[in-house]
Amino acid sequence: MKNFISANDTGDPNQLALHAAEIKKNPHANRKLGCNKVLGMIFFNSSLRTRMSTTRAAYNLGMKVMTLNVSADLWQLEMEDGTVMDQGNAEHVRDAIPVMASYCDVLAVRSFPTLVDREEDYKEKLINSFVQLASCPIVNLESATLHPLQSLADLLTIREHQSNEKSKVVLTWAPHIKPLPQSVANSFAQWMIASDVNLTITQPEGMELAPQFSDGALIETNQEKALQNADFVYVKSWSSYTDYGKIHKAPNWMMTNTKLDLTNNAKLMHCLPVRRNVVIADDAMDSDQSVIQELAANRLWAAQVVLTEILKGL
Amino acid sequence: MKNFISANDTGDPNQLALHAAEIKKNPHANRKLGCNKVLGMIFFNSSLRTRMSTTRAAYNLGMKVMTLNVSADLWQLEMEDGTVMDQGNAEHVRDAIPVMASYCDVLAVRSFPTLVDREEDYKEKLINSFVQLASCPIVNLESATLHPLQSLADLLTIREHQSNEKSKVVLTWAPHIKPLPQSVANSFAQWMIASDVNLTITQPEGMELAPQFSDGALIETNQEKALQNADFVYVKSWSSYTDYGKIHKAPNWMMTNTKLDLTNNAKLMHCLPVRRNVVIADDAMDSDQSVIQELAANRLWAAQVVLTEILKGL
């Protein structure tokens, strides 16, 4: 594997999930694979699970890690070409990225969208700049529109709990007090479709995901109808793609135990962080159907299989 | 040792201090004990000695370390159960803590009190949440009311300088410009009493420590009287426990060489950071009686013995 930016970089997502499941059984088997190798993690935004699980994955492989918080550790970076840099940004990505790459064997990058300019966000300028300008492999720790390490953990968790191949997976929109990126939802859709999962997406009208990621899923604007016979319910808030970055107020879309009762005893999934009693009610969060903690723990194996594949290619 | 939250977790504090003294003689003897093990350090507040000494201790034991500053690296955490999370806190500790634990073998946590609500602070909600919700051992890097790694270093330093068993140890309050936690003083009292040290606590009236930690010590509101025949003088500022979180203005309680002259050539101790010429005068700080730097250096051995005991139990 050269880079890990989206489902398209994986070959077969199901094979990658299988490999992750094997690593989970024997986490330290490859503890010398990353010997003398350094992972640089560059955070333009906050992170808990991604930061910790990727760090742990690198450690399990014998890598060393260096972590930069762009806002705290260095100055702001310019992304536009040809500008006269007499404003706030003190260094151009064209200069900074090759330098970072020269000190690391793998770079991993997190950078959220602006949620202001859709075209700009969906161009994925920053992560693409890393791919183009770095001499080393790039891992996406959540970019403007995708979060593939999350989606790989999602897929692994579904495969672990799946009793039959034709399981019904429902991705349901949930309300939130702030405009959130579409990245987790986009990426989940992309990975499920690429993995031949039977996917239904349910959201209020106007909250449809970008077609380039959701095409191939069944779309259903009636949440209760969508939940019927679901084997997996993946809850996620996102801001509008069409009325870009706007939030939608529909508190009745919050996930509850009453709604879970409509399903085929579905496993409840969410990527965290979750605002309890806004996105998912306490009763559902704390029910036996929740595999949310398992899913979070699986982030480690997703990160570790990706780093393993990348290290093998170095 | 399962967790390290207070003196109660140590079995015999004196034995632990003895063990720390042995480690100090041969710091790298157990350099493979922590192989493949990861310490996660979670800072809700600033730290210098605790951060550095605990990191070094983990390194000496062959552990890997990951460090999170909650305010800089991630979002704020909710601690109340049942709340509708539509305010500032983006994730509940009930969800975040098990996740952190799933990526680490040991978690260490620093979180200061509010100094506003005494009952809340003395419930030690956050550190107790970690103990209850994490699947791995928890180390207290200073909680709302206690600072046991400091106290263990205090005990080690006293034992190293003690000429006879009946040494008199005096904990004396000192003025400060800001309301400080009672944690170092509470913890010092708890450990000295648990270690059968002859402890006198001196403070102005109204600045008494919480009885659950100070019961068993001799209390003396006359500082000069308390200092007579002292073999060790431990200086510390704290805000009021009774008039909770309030500071007391009594600049004449600052420690000076003149006051040290009242003692039995006592060793001067302070946990640092210290505001010179507010808490302790320069002449006392820089006198031969000060073992403040030794004490700070001993923080490493305190951390290392605790991690050693915890690793042995994994």
Next chain:
Amino acid sequence: MKNFISANDTGDPNQLALHAAEIKKNPHANRKLGCNKVLGMIFFNSSLRTRMSTTRAAYNLGMKVMTLNVSADLWQLEMEDGTVMDQGNAEHVRDAIPVMASYCDVLAVRSFPTLVDREEDYKEKLINSFVQLASCPIVNLESATLHPLQSLADLLTIREHQSNEKSKVVLTWAPHIKPLPQSVANSFAQWMIASDVNLTITQPEGMELAPQFSDGALIETNQEKALQNADFVYVKSWSSYTDYGKIHKAPNWMMTNTKLDLTNNAKLMHCLPVRRNVVIADDAMDSDQSVIQELAANRLWAAQVVLTEILKGL
């Protein structure tokens, strides 16, 4: 090598650059030299290249690393002796530095000048305090007036591209929107002169560097004249030394391809970060004459040779 503060600590700068070039050929040859050793990096200011390259260098030598951002991780430090510390600074460097040193085998420190009080800045109080108060070696990661790791990388890069011994090296001032330290320029001049390089410094009148660093160089206020026959052009912005900390507005001093055409096909150097089209025009930045990326990559070997020499002396 005991400390690495300026060119004066190197013995022969050319020998050190030669040694760096050897390490570059075989980066992992000494991967056990730093076994059980810890590098503490203390950042009072932002850093990208210095932070990453020094961390990588330590890793290549088998060292462990701990990094502190003073503003984010701890409280502010007092540097004046004898003050009543009832203001913002919560700990004195006299107390903090020996403590940091007690947990580390090598300390590396970055701290920029105030650019307000020239005498204070040029006293180099902070880095000198580290040298005086720490029991371990100190590495300068850029101090108020010098940046020796940069200069060593500069020298290495020049030696790699030098076709004859009498190469002409020109350090040229460039405009900037903010007052920048003189440290990179001072240090470059100091190292070039100590290395017997044929150095010309060109700057507008009033922007002369401190004589203690620039004495021995040819000074030329006509930039075009200075650039004639240059083999290396080192571009750098700095604020005024004489009218201390003031910026000079002279946009026509920006480096361009037109100006590079005046040279002997000179290699273009800059330490980064660079504000494109303010300090250097895009055409020059992206020309074949630029060795700016090579120079940045060489920061790693500069850091690694310095840590190697220091570790050998432990």
